[in-house]
Amino acid sequence: MQEKIDLRSVNVTRYITPLREGGSLPAIADADDGFKYVVKFKGAGHGTKALIAELIGGAIAKLLGLKIPELVFTNLDEAFGRTEADEEIQDLLKSSKGLNLGLHFLSGAINFDPAVTTVAPQLASEIVWLDAFLTNIDRTFRNTNMLIWNREVWLIDHGASLYFHHSWDNWEKTAKTNFPFIKDHVLLPQAGLLEETNLKFQKILNPDVLKTVVDLIPEEWITWEGSNLSPEEIKLVYFNFLTIRLAHSEIFVKHAQDARKTLI
Structure with a gap:
């Protein structure tokens, strides 16, 4: 559902x-x-x-x-x-x-420590898939950006995702690439179910769903300097980037699987 x-x-x-x-x-x-x-x-x-x-x-x-x-x-x-x-x-x-x-604010939450908490392969694969899809460079051993609250893993801080938008050049090409920083992901060693996760998530994130996500962006956030695009055109870039990347997810999944093999 x-x-x-x-x-x-x-x-x-x-x-x-x-x-x-x-x-x-x-x-x-x-x-x-x-x-x-x-x-x-x-x-x-x-x-x-x-x-x-x-x-x-x-x-x-x-x-x-x-x-x-x-x-x-x-x-x-x-x-x-x-x-x-x-x-x-x-x-x-x-x-x-x-x-x-x-x-x-999750009162009483503590920072995730990979030396203390072991994440199950299914959840680890889902989080690794998400970060490879979003090109999130910030979920490493140095900065896990995860909390433990009520004995569960909670994700925080996705502000370093979608780094293509800091330069609009070649965004279509970027959407079809692997994600090299996945090799540093704190949960990559446990992520043994990436292929199964990819099939599961592709069914959830269809274009209609991704459009509802992009439509959440307030117009006042997308009138930045250095761009001649209208808010509607900028939203379309985000939508196209996400849909193209989803359609070519086998590229970043295969790369993550290969990177994982070097760790285990």
């Missing part, structure tokens, strides 16, 4: 603390629905492209049945953050007014 994609919108009411990881400066914040969120700001790092990658990656993970904290659109009022003492954070908040992205 296909899971419906439906993102709520919340208003950020209080900035609690930054999570100083990398250059994106996400933060834990309260929202007007009474919950805490890890907020990713469009004024940081790679801007709205990182939010688009986070949104698409998270939505696809959810549709595939993987555990991911609830994604919500988070609104920042223009006056929000004026009382923040840290100038770097104040600048970040000022440049992030409007629509941002949040992930439900």
Whole structure:
């Protein structure tokens, strides 16, 4: 049964603390629905492209049945953050007014440690497949981007996915390539069911499903500098990239299988 994609919108009411990881400066914040969120700001790092990658990656993970904290659109009022003492954070908040992205804060979650937790071949294969499909460079031993919460593996941080969008050149060619960084994936040694996973996921991610994912992208996130494309044309590029990559999934699956053989 296909899971419906439906993102709520919340208003950020209080900035609690930054999570100083990398250059994106996400933060834990309260929202007007009474919950805490890890907020990713469009004024940081790679801007709205990182939010688009986070949104698409998270939505696809959810549709595939993987555990991911609830994604919500988070609104920042223009006056929000004026009382923040840290100038770097104040600048970040000022440049992030409007629509941002949040992930439900999993209180009590701990970072995934591959030395402590063994992931079953089916789940490992599903996560490796997802990251090869999304070209996610950021699920390595150094930075697993997974949490353990309620004794289950939860995926976080897909902002480094879809790196083709940092340069629109040859995106069609990129869609049909393998994913060389998969050799560094923290779960690759356990991913012994990639072929079976590929067949399973191809049935779930049909073009209609991928279109509903791409249609989630807010228009205000896709009016960046350096592009003459309209928001509709940019969305079409994302849609075509995903559908072409899915149609040629045997390329990145075979490469991942070959990379795995060198590890076991």
